[in-house]
Amino acid sequence: MPVAAREASVYTGMTIAEYFRDMGLNVSLMADSSSRWAEAMREISSRLEEMPGEEGYPAYLSARLSEFYERAGRVVSLSGGLGSISVVGAVSPPGGDLSEPVTQNTLRIVRVFWALDTKLRERRHFPAINWLTSYSLYSGQLDGWYKKNVAEDFPELRNWAVGLLQKEAELQEIVQLVGSDALPDEQKLTLEITRMIREIFLQQNAYHPVDTYSPMSRQATYLRLINRFAINAAKAVENEVSVETIANMDLRNTLAKSKFEDNIEEILKNIAETMDKEFEALGGK
Template structure:
């Protein structure tokens, strides 16, 4: 048993409690009050500690006991994480529901991982007694789900000579599966799980440069604004612009091994929808339930504000744990604005000096430290792993100049800006191609050129140029009408419309178009731009733009995305040939007219 030191509560200010507790350390976990509410020390002055409590402090009184636990806020890392739903401090919500019903009673804290369940452990064949092992060394594996093999690793900062390792068999989390002797002679008993402080990044051997894009199946993300595995991305947008749907599409369709969804301070009805829909979704890559490679951290806006601040650290620590096993992990944080608001509230209760819009002065550094925990790394024993971090931002009124959005924009590599105007026009996903950007295009181009087609970067640049020209011409049309434009300029507007309808728009509810493979993405873009090029040449020959607009092939072109799935590449290429032949027929017709003209 850990030795504990007791003290008492001196003052209560919402979730901020001042306690007298000799010997307590900064960032140490404590229990306060008769209800034994968990909290974390955030400031020290002599024997007095300021504690942020993860639950409501109503009816807690000064003078009630306080107890130190001897460890910082930590998470349990081991088999049983996948498929689970936790709250912001890793309490298992399903287990709490079975014990206490719909409402979470204060002070309840069941273990995050099931202590009674047995897991079949298979040791590594090359491990023998007296082998030197260190943090990250693979001891064996457990089949956590049909999709995920859970690799049991020596905890970080533990090293020594292996004394013995357990044979293959069934073990609970509390049973010893290996023993080692440290340099100091201490005997360490290793189990299937260990604990790790959430605010301390897990160590790795070496940070690597990302080289492969995260494929989400969403054309505007993959083709126009790619994000590398191990990269940092943000999805800012006002209320109703579709941030949650974008994240759910990424969670379902991205080619990551593990998906972690952190609902941080979002509305309860949205999180209920996530918690209800995810267990029913099918993994498109394995055909198995999606929850077999997913875990959820749920902290709604009506839950204690301090637990909201902790929730994203819980999520990123679990993500780093699976990264250390050699997996590619995607962490979706929805939303970092609510997390920042929790920082602001706690800072206000601590009477810290506010800066921009009341946020604390350390907002930018906290955001940067969080996003810097993403990356692709070389692990001690499992090759390479990555954590791709995608956070949503909810700027009030869609103002991207507010502090959380502006600081995030300086930190991340890929910015998927959502537009309320596009959402109101029923253009989904409502990602604004003018305000969005990606710093990973050059690296992603190498992958696209190698795996799909060498024309990817050129065609992408051409499409963005047409869209930019469309924005300029649309302003002229709004002022003086389309009659002021030349035929060539009106064809630019038509080409941009084809790109918007045929490539950028993508319905999450369409069974065919909800996912688009990289090959199909490029073919759709190539098809539309080839038609645009053919039309531009015909206009130079004098063909009226109205005649081109009335071609039946254009309406079918807009619907190709939903007519052909990602497996029907040959059919899509056949339609491309038909479209080009239709334009060649017009060319031949006009050439014939010119010959017959007097």
């Protein structure tokens, strides 16, 4: 694509999106990628002999990015209709360097960041979004909506899962040095619960007819069941039940496989009803 066409392409896409927005529609616009757009701006700026900024990008790079993203949002059109544009901008920094100008200027503007992780992709974990470096500044504003439309305890469950995943990252550094066998049972259990969160809740098969679409209510149910599993497992560990025994429970495997079953809601309901009894059957001291 010619440099001038590449530089103008995002504006063309945004103008088309605004046309449908003014018709009262909700539009999602994918800009892939804003890094190539910025490179086109840099090349045009160089040919115009303008004063270069950081890494040769024009000094107005931040202003152009702001102008583009600020055209997103909800509006009441002149006809009185309510429409919106949601912009998803892909940034592909050379070598995955998140400190380069396009990435940094984009992060100053947007309030949601999904960081794609090469290591997750290599482990076949999809979507390969790093849950430690990604963030949303809208979560606090949306807590009320989650409580009303999803589940009263969803914000608390989300914060619990995020905190546990952060703790897992700290434990993995120790595991790489001394191995998981050297950890106490409580920390082994933390690694097992976070593995359940990753495999059951975060991982998704986009080619499976059931797992492709997962409503928020179902996600809340999974988090709630994993949380109950963690609470019961912690009590079992206190009663000297091994983490290996807990990890090999049929209940755990049933919960993991349920995301691919057609009668998923019935299975989850059955798991919720039988979980406490199955942990009691493990015994202990």
